[in-house]
Amino acid sequence: MTELFDFVGGGVASSSPLVGSDTEPTIFELSVPGRKSSSFRNSGVDLLDPASILESRFLRSEEVDLPEVSERDLVGHYTRLASRQYSVDMGAYPLGSCTMKYNPKFADSVAGMPGLNRVHPGSPDELVQGWLELLVMAEEYLCEITGMQAATFQPAAGAAGELTGLLVIRAYLQHTGSKANKIIIPDSSHGTNPASVTLSGFDVVTVPSDESGLVDTDALAKVLDGSVAGMMMTNPNTLGLFEVKITEIARMVHEVGGLMYYDGANLNAVLGISRPGDMGFDVVHSNLHKTFATPHGGGGPGSGPVAVSGALADFLPGPKPCRLSDKENEFGWYMPPRSIGRVHSHFGNAVVVARALAYMVYNGSDGLKMASDLAVLNANWLKASIADYYEFPFDGVCMHEFVASALQIKKETGIRGLDIAKSLFERGFHAPTVYFPLIVEEALMIEPTETESPQTVRALADALIDIAKRAHDPETKDALHDAPTTTPVRRLDEARAARNPKLIF
Numbered sequence: 001m002t003e004l005f006d007f008v009g010g011g012v013a014s015s016s017p018l019v020g021s022d023t024e025p026t027i028f029e030l031s032v033p034g035r036k037s038s039s040f041r042n043s044g045v046d047l048l049d050p051a052s053i054l055e056s057r058f059l060r061s062e063e064v065d066l067p068e069v070s071e072r073d074l075v076g077h078y079t080r081l082a083s084r085q086y087s088v089d090m091g092a093y094p095l096g097s098c099t100m101k102y103n104p105k106f107a108d109s110v111a112g113m114p115g116l117n118r119v120h121p122g123s124p125d126e127l128v129q130g131w132l133e134l135l136v137m138a139e140e141y142l143c144e145i146t147g148m149q150a151a152t153f154q155p156a157a158g159a160a161g162e163l164t165g166l167l168v169i170r171a172y173l174q175h176t177g178s179k180a181n182k183i184i185i186p187d188s189s190h191g192t193n194p195a196s197v198t199l200s201g202f203d204v205v206t207v208p209s210d211e212s213g214l215v216d217t218d219a220l221a222k223v224l225d226g227s228v229a230g231m232m233m234t235n236p237n238t239l240g241l242f243e244v245k246i247t248e249i250a251r252m253v254h255e256v257g258g259l260m261y262y263d264g265a266n267l268n269a270v271l272g273i274s275r276p277g278d279m280g281f282d283v284v285h286s287n288l289h290k291t292f293a294t295p296h297g298g299g300g301p302g303s304g305p306v307a308v309s310g311a312l313a314d315f316l317p318g319p320k321p322c323r324l325s326d327k328e329n330e331f332g333w334y335m336p337p338r339s340i341g342r343v344h345s346h347f348g349n350a351v352v353v354a355r356a357l358a359y360m361v362y363n364g365s366d367g368l369k370m371a372s373d374l375a376v377l378n379a380n381w382l383k384a385s386i387a388d389y390y391e392f393p394f395d396g397v398c399m400h401e402f403v404a405s406a407l408q409i410k411k412e413t414g415i416r417g418l419d420i421a422k423s424l425f426e427r428g429f430h431a432p433t434v435y436f437p438l439i440v441e442e443a444l445m446i447e448p449t450e451t452e453s454p455q456t457v458r459a460l461a462d463a464l465i466d467i468a469k470r471a472h473d474p475e476t477k478d479a480l481h482d483a484p485t486t487t488p489v490r491r492l493d494e495a496r497a498a499r500n501p502k503l504i505f
Ligand SMILES: *Cc1c(COP(=O)(O)O)cnc(C)c1O
Pocket: 097, 098, 157, 158, 159, 160, 190, 192, 234, 263, 265, 266, 287, 302, 304
């Protein structure tokens, strides 16, 4: 039957979360042959047989196995799934390092503007002058924020930015005739750093942290020689600490001819307060999807622009949008003369850049600085609030996040960091990052973010305190091993999901 009324349900009877059903059928189970989400009225024009216009080698011989569902079932299915999901729009999401803050809705309206998102990436320059101006402005703003000279928006995420920045360093060193092949990384660095170094063909050299959780400069001095191509630093580091000797470290690395790479994924700690360029860095990537108003975590889209000093600008990926020097307000493209080439098709995830620029303009420099002030204030207040119940292996003022340890609680009660994290779900919060960074046992890496109110930060502190108290009470302790019991799914086997994905039932 051809249905012209496409909006009616069918297939397997749908379950509503409101009637207490635990399982949601897969979209394939909802499928009924012939059912469609939209169909066309018969226009009287004969259907074209694809075989009459395409060579047979371009035609499928078998039907594609796609689910066939009505619009009503499709929307019901995904709405029910969404209602079982915890999200940044729902409440606090203190997942350390990831900056899962609330993203303002005006950024969605910018991303929804047809003039921005309906443009074909192959459009001729004269039809996309607005887009080019936007990308050039975003580059100028990002350079102002980071203290750098030029930037590329091609990399699609932070790790892609790291690889790009390292390839730029490699191209620059090759150009100068250097054979240096080592990149130094502190042991408190983000896990993507050593992976990017290896991918870009350099060798990793790790330097330890000292007892305050910062780079051990004596250990650094011992590994510095002419074979060092550069050093990659995450700042604030993954312990949430600002590397106070950062300018001295930059000077030491420069003295042996190495370049300084700043992992600025967590720029929300330092906006308008300090700039990597002023601290002596040559390359910095930032994560627009963390700091500048793009929701993330479900696999994208992201944007990990790389900004560089003047000496490296010629090596950036291209082609790059630019102001045409001869005329005001006319924009075009140019290829940096020693470019490493493309790292993304077209212009990268351009709509994420549009969202980021809108966020920068909306907030202004004072608003961006306030965002960082609040990120740091919220983290320090939360840390101080739970200080009687949790240990901090590296004490002192933190930046936008801090790392607590449940080691003592585990020794005394058997309750682990994982149990504490899972128990937070029952109290209406997402869990923090756990067991990272690796240098802290039973780590709980907590980033309340700048968008949470004092009331929410207080409630999060109360939840963490309540869990710690229950861990010490023999009557309530065991329940923590079972948490969460109130969520649609309990403790998932994350490794199995990655190794044996079962997408079709
Ligand atoms: C998130 C993060 C990255 C990686 O960014 P992706 O966009 O996930 O690739 C790198 N470094 C630090 C410090 C981060 O927090």
